[in-house]
Amino acid sequence: MKVIPIKTPNKDMTITIVGLGVIGGSFAMSLQEAGYHNIYGIDIDQNTLDKAKAQRIIKEGYTDGKTILPTSDLVIFSLYPRLVHDFIVNHRTFFKDGSILTDATGVKKFFIADIMEVLPNSIDFIFGHPMAGREKRGIDFASSSVYKGANYILTPIPSNKKENLDFMESLIMEMGFGRITRISADYHDELIAFTSQLPHAIAVSLVNSDVEGRETGKFTGDSYRELTRIANINEDLWSELFLENKEPLLKSIQQFEDQLDLIKNAIKTDDSAALKELFIKSTKRREQLDK
Amino acid sequence: MKVIPIKTPNKDMTITIVGLGVIGGSFAMSLQEAGYHNIYGIDIDQNTLDKAKAQRIIKEGYTDGKTILPTSDLVIFSLYPRLVHDFIVNHRTFFKDGSILTDATGVKKFFIADIMEVLPNSIDFIFGHPMAGREKRGIDFASSSVYKGANYILTPIPSNKKENLDFMESLIMEMGFGRITRISADYHDELIAFTSQLPHAIAVSLVNSDVEGRETGKFTGDSYRELTRIANINEDLWSELFLENKEPLLKSIQQFEDQLDLIKNAIKTDDSAALKELFIKSTKRREQLDK
Numbered sequence: 001m002k003v004i005p006i007k008t009p010n011k012d013m014t015i016t017i018v019g020l021g022v023i024g025g026s027f028a029m030s031l032q033e034a035g036y037h038n039i040y041g042i043d044i045d046q047n048t049l050d051k052a053k054a055q056r057i058i059k060e061g062y063t064d065g066k067t068i069l070p071t072s073d074l075v076i077f078s079l080y081p082r083l084v085h086d087f088i089v090n091h092r093t094f095f096k097d098g099s100i101l102t103d104a105t106g107v108k109k110f111f112i113a114d115i116m117e118v119l120p121n122s123i124d125f126i127f128g129h130p131m132a133g134r135e136k137r138g139i140d141f142a143s144s145s146v147y148k149g150a151n152y153i154l155t156p157i158p159s160n161k162k163e164n165l166d167f168m169e170s171l172i173m174e175m176g177f178g179r180i181t182r183i184s185a186d187y188h189d190e191l192i193a194f195t196s197q198l199p200h201a202i203a204v205s206l207v208n209s210d211v212e213g214r215e216t217g218k219f220t221g222d223s224y225r226e227l228t229r230i231a232n233i234n235e236d237l238w239s240e241l242f243l244e245n246k247e248p249l250l251k252s253i254q255q256f257e258d259q260l261d262l263i264k265n266a267i268k269t270d271d272s273a274a275l276k277e278l279f280i281k282s283t284k285r286r287e288q289l290d291k
Numbered sequence: 292m293k294v295i296p297i298k299t300p301n302k303d304m305t306i307t308i309v310g311l312g313v314i315g316g317s318f319a320m321s322l323q324e325a326g327y328h329n330i331y332g333i334d335i336d337q338n339t340l341d342k343a344k345a346q347r348i349i350k351e352g353y354t355d356g357k358t359i360l361p362t363s364d365l366v367i368f369s370l371y372p373r374l375v376h377d378f379i380v381n382h383r384t385f386f387k388d389g390s391i392l393t394d395a396t397g398v399k400k401f402f403i404a405d406i407m408e409v410l411p412n413s414i415d416f417i418f419g420h421p422m423a424g425r426e427k428r429g430i431d432f433a434s435s436s437v438y439k440g441a442n443y444i445l446t447p448i449p450s451n452k453k454e455n456l457d458f459m460e461s462l463i464m465e466m467g468f469g470r471i472t473r474i475s476a477d478y479h480d481e482l483i484a485f486t487s488q489l490p491h492a493i494a495v496s497l498v499n500s501d502v503e504g505r506e507t508g509k510f511t512g513d514s515y516r517e518l519t520r521i522a523n524i525n526e527d528l529w530s531e532l533f534l535e536n537k538e539p540l541l542k543s544i545q546q547f548e549d550q551l552d553l554i555k556n557a558i559k560t561d562d563s564a565a566l567k568e569l570f571i572k573s574t575k576r577r578e579q580l581d582k
Contacts, residue, residue: 131512151509181509191510194501199514202493204573205550207580209543210485217580218442218472219482221422223490226517231577235570239563246558252500253555257548259496264544267537272530279526282495286522289498289508 009170016040016072017058018065018087020048022134023104024078025142028057030175033144040068048139057142069094074171077103080237081244085114097122100164104130106192108155108185110244116157124161126168129153129188130177131196137234149178155185193248198256200230200238201249207231300461307331307363308349309356309378311339313425314395315369316433319348321466324435331359339430348433360385365462368394371528372535376405388413391455395421397483399446399476401535407448415452417459420444420479421468422487428525440469446476484539489547491521491529492540498522 015036017024020043028039041058042065043049049061062068069075069091077084084103095101101123105111112127119125132150134141152172156165169180183191207228210216216224242249259278266274306327308315311334319330332349333356334340340352353359360366360382368375375394386392392414396402403418410416423441425432443463447456460471474482498519501507507515533540550569557565 131510133512151511153510179509191505191507195507195511195515198497199518201551201554202497202518203514204569205547205554206489206493207573207576208553208569209546209550210576214482216482216486217582218470219422219444219479220442220486220580221424223494223521224486225580226520227490227493228573228577228580229517230514231573233570233574235567235574238570239566242554242558242566243561243563246561250555250558253551255500256496257551259500260492260544260548262499263492263496263533264541267533267541270534270537272534275530275533276526278495278499279524279529282498282519282522283524283526285498285501286519289511289516289519291508 009167009174010073011035012038013073014038014040014068014071015074015076016042016065016068017076017078018042019077019079019083020045020052020058020061020139020142021078022137022139022141023130024076025052025057025139026144026146027076027078027104027175028052029142029144030147031171032057034171034174034176040072042068051139065091066094070096072096073099075099075101077101077105081105081107081111081114081240084111085118088115088118092118092120095120095123099123100167101125102128102168104128106196106241107244108188108192110189112155112157112185124159124164125157126160126164127155127157127185128168128172129155129192130172132177136232144176148176152177152180153188154180154182155188156182157185189245190248190251193245193252197242197245197249198252200233201242201253202256203228203231204233300458300465302326303329304364305329305331305359305362306365306367307333307356307359308367308369309333310368310370310374311336311343311349311352311430311433312369313428313430313432314421315367316343316348316430317435317437318367318369318395318466319343320433320435321438322462323348325462325465325467331363333359342430356382357385361387363387364390366390366392368392368396372396372398372402372405372531375402376409379406379409383409383411386411386414390414391458392416393419393459395419397487397532398535399479399483401480403446403448403476415450415455416448417451417455418446418448418476419459419463420446420483421463423468427523435467439467443468443471444479445471445473446479447473448476480536481539481542484536484543488533488536488540489543491524492533492544493547494519494522495524 017028020041031039039058041049041052041061044063052058053061108127130152132146172180308319311332322330330349332340332343332352335354343349344352421443423437463471
């Protein structure tokens with residue numbers, strides 16, 4: 001028997017976004033474009049709320065959740081991981097029974113454990129991670145285009161209702177994302193350590209290894225600029241993400257260093273054949289990625 | 292007294308490009324767009340020559356230089372470094388007296404020494420490096436747009452005539468490049484080890500450190516794709532470039548690894564303050580690069 005979802009995305013539903021930075025603002029824009037119009041915002045910064053309202057991406061803004069949470073069907077958190085926990089603790093009694101919460105957090109195992117300790121029973125938290133962002137912060141850099149065609153990961157937990165997971169998938173597709181994959185929190189963290197955190201660690205290290213005072217900009221091609229774009233990084237967010245995904249990230253860094261050692265040793269020993277083999281391997285793998 | 296250049300770029304001059312791959316083809320296109328119409332090509336691949344002629348980016352193609360070199364005012368080499376040396380040895384007697392040769396080679400100290408051993412006295416070789424390329428190879432991927440606004444480095448040697456250096460600069464600007472800098476071969480190699488070779492070593496290592504068989508493509512954002520674009524790499528060319536710039540490249544890799552170690556240690560010791568400091572530094576430096 002096919003389960004008929006109780007809840008399907010409904011353009012009149014009330015959606016509240018907590019944290020109207022670059023990610024939250026992009027959610028608001030994408031939802032507006034998808035036809036949702038009852039979108040509200042919560043942010044500690046009144047100026048951000050005013051901007052979002054003036055841009056008509058939210059209907060109304062609040063500096064806490066006491067007014068709007070009791071009627072919100074869906075709450076989307078786009079806050080630093082630790083702040084989501086604190087927000088839930090402070091608003092435990094205000095959430096609407098049966099409402100769905102979701103997030104955009106880049107680490108999952110640690111985060112889920114942290115949230116589940118304080119989540120009221122009547123609330124279903126669907127944990128997710130849109131694989132798209134910008135290196136800039138703040139609502140001024142929000143854009144719906146960044147989500148178009150992008151990957152989205154959901155990390156279901158046993159208590160998630162099937163219809164709520166399906167609901168989230170529908171909504172995500174309506175926002176223009178290209179692909180949704182459901183995986184475990186552990187696997188998410190292992191993958192993200194490799195595809196997102198390691199690239200950030202590399203970009204930061206590359207820029208920081210430059211010789212001070214050299215006019216590097218005069219001697220760069222596209223490759224250096226591309227490899228270092230994300231060295232422009234939100235230090236508060238990413239220090240949290242790195243430390244909350246310690247083991248998988250350290251493992252990814254190690255595996256990367258092992259590969260770099262192969263190149264280093266091939267150079268040291270003038271081993272042209274070994275270099276070519278590494279280059280042929282990376283070329284094949286990179287071509288595969290675009291397929 | 293101002294020196295009046297003897298030779299200025301002249302749209303009727305004969306320019307011969309040796310090696311019509313992605314770089315040589317892009318030179319031909321850029322020169323055509325700049326109004327030069329006496330452009331000839333030399334390539335070992337007749338098919339490439341036929342394509343270039345059909346696309347009207349060269350007037351005629353040859354599989355060796357014996358016919359066209361005696362009337363060529365400028366010869367541009369876009370070959371693997373070692374092949375330039377061999378080409379000059381094989382064509383020593385065919386170059387036009389007073390003609391200019393130039394190149395697009397990514398290493399300079401080793402290359403210049405190699406060439407100067409065999410260069411006839413009557414020829415002026417202006418060594419250069421356009422800081423732009425594509426990860427694909429072959430004339431099919433040639434394009435003039437890749438050069439627009441890009442950096443160009445010239446590494447003059449004592450025997451270069453001033454008017455020939457000035458001529459090359461004029462021609463480079465006419466092709467649409469954004470900035471030309473004159474530096475020593477040693478400094479070029481040190482800078483390029485950092486801004487070009489190290490990024491390639493990193494991209495290759497990042498892709499090769501992926502776990503075999505994982506569907507990584509489902510879990511990537513822009514950062515992974517950007518950091519690995521150049522892992523699609525010409526193994527013959529880049530193994531040569533790496534080995535001909537051994538010491539500067541090994542030094543750059545070491546300095547990068549030292550920075551990555553700082554991140555690793557901060558993660559291991561849960562040192563959030565140290566991480567933030569590294570991120571703030573990289574953010575400032577990256578913002579500076581775009582100015």
